[in-house]
Amino acid sequence: EIVLTQSPATLSLSPGERATLSCRASQSVSNFLAWYQQKPGQAPRLLIHDVSIRATGIPARFIGSGSGTDFTLTISSLEPEDFAVYYCQQRSNWPVFGGGTKVEIK
Amino acid sequence: QVLLVQSGAEVKKPGSSVKVSCKSSAGTFSSYAISWVRQAPGQGLEWMGQIIPFFGTTNYAQRFQGRVTVSTDESTSTAYLELNSLISEDTAVYYCARSPGDYVPQDYFDYWGQGTLVTVSS
Numbered sequence: 496e497i498v499l500t501q502s503p504a505t506l507s508l509s510p511g512e513r514a515t516l517s518c519r520a521s522q523s524v525s526n527f528l529a530w531y532q533q534k535p536g537q538a539p540r541l542l543i544h545d546v547s548i549r550a551t552g553i554p555a556r557f558i559g560s561g562s563g564t565d566f567t568l569t570i571s572s573l574e575p576e577d578f579a580v581y582y583c584q585q586r587s588n589w590p591v592f593g594g595g596t597k598v599e600i601k
Numbered sequence: 602q603v604l605l606v607q608s609g610a611e612v613k614k615p616g617s618s619v620k621v622s623c624k625s626s627a628g629t630f631s632s633y634a635i636s637w638v639r640q641a642p643g644q645g646l647e648w649m650g651q652i653i654p655f656f657g658t659t660n661y662a663q664r665f666q667g668r669v670t671v672s673t674d675e676s677t678s679t680a681y682l683e684l685n686s687l688i689s690e691d692t693a694v695y696y697c698a699r700s701p702g703d704y705v706p707q708d709y710f711d712y713w714g715q716g717t718l719v720t721v722s723s
Contacts, residue, residue: 496663527708529709529710531646531710533646538696538698538713538714538715538716539638539646539696539710539713540713541709541710541711544707544709544711550711551711582645582646584646584709584710586707586708586709589648589660589662589708590636590638590648590708590709590710591648592638592645592646592647592648593645594645595645595646
């Protein structure tokens with residue numbers, strides 16, 4: 496089974512700062528990598544699929560990059576509504592999620 | 602816009618079973634895969650299994666094989682998750698989620714239900 500490791504576990508930043516979230520796969524997942532945002536008490540929301548394609552309605556400040564085993568979600572300038580938990584997910588075989596990164600207000 | 606509406610919270614005894622429903626508002630229910638993803642309190646997301654209603658084909662995560670059944674009723678555009686032999690560690694919020702891709706799921710999730718809390722307690 497492919498394991499996804501997200502780092503850091505927690506990221507403490509201020510609004511307006513740049514957030515860089517990492518997701519590393521135990522083996523190549525090609526470009527089959529998605530990112531989700533989850534706020535407390537809510538279902539996850541799809542942000543990006545296939546490494547870098549933003550889902551409908553997702554702002555341009557969310558940028559996905561990477562290939563093979565190393566992937567990054569960058570939020571170019573944090574807005575107050577961006578403080579949440581972020582999960583990566585691979586679909587190279589069956590779906591597997593990473594453990595999540597919490598982006599909190601510093 | 603696709604709306605997935607799930608059934609309400611459940612409290613179950615250890616050893617019993619639970620069946621959660623997920624009703625889709627989408628007109629093309631049968632061609633899109635529906636997955637079930639759970640989240641234990643304070644924990645991450647865990648994919649359990651999926652079904653493509655049109656074909657009736659199912660896939661399950663290995664750790665749930667033999668204990669979980671995913672099914673659909675196309676007449677009501679509803680998907681179901683049944684989990685048997687419940688233990689306390691099955692306490693979680695259970696989500697249904699749709700994968701894009703007509704007949705061939707792309708295995709990421711663009712629409713989610715609101716979640717159903719299942720509590721397993723004696």
